[in-house]
Amino acid sequence: MLDAVYVLAFFAIMAAAAWIAHQLAHLLQVAGVDPSIVWMAKQVERVIAAFDAIGVVCGAGFSLYRFIKALIRDGQGDAP
Numbered sequence: 080m081l082d083a084v085y086v087l088a089f090f091a092i093m094a095a096a097a098w099i100a101h102q103l104a105h106l107l108q109v110a111g112v113d114p115s116i117v118w119m120a121k122q123v124e125r126v127i128a129a130f131d132a133i134g135v136v137c138g139a140g141f142s143l144y145r146f147i148k149a150l151i152r153d154g155q156g157d158a159p
Contacts (some may be wrong), residue, residue, distance in 0.1 A: 083142065086138045086142070089134075090131060090135055090138065091132040091135055093127065093130065093134065094130075094131055096127055097124060097128040097131055098125040100120065100123055100124035100127050100128075101124050101128075103120055103124075104117060104120035104121045104123075104124050130145050
């Protein structure tokens with residue numbers, strides 16, 4: 080159960096980092112900074128969001144795998 084809390088905390092931090100990167104890119108765009116820097120900030124935002132999404136899917140899949148494996152293991156102990 081503690082593993083799930085750590086995974087949840089990690090991806091919450093990643094989501095916050097993606098949100099901060101989004102806000103930074105927006106502020107740079109509104110401030111009229113050089114378009115190449117705004118483009119770079121948006122690319123960083125997209126990479127962070129993509130890593131977060133991939134991690135959430137992998138983490139959910141791994142948790143589901145462990146849950147099913149535990150169910151199968153518990154089910155085998157009931158056989159005569």
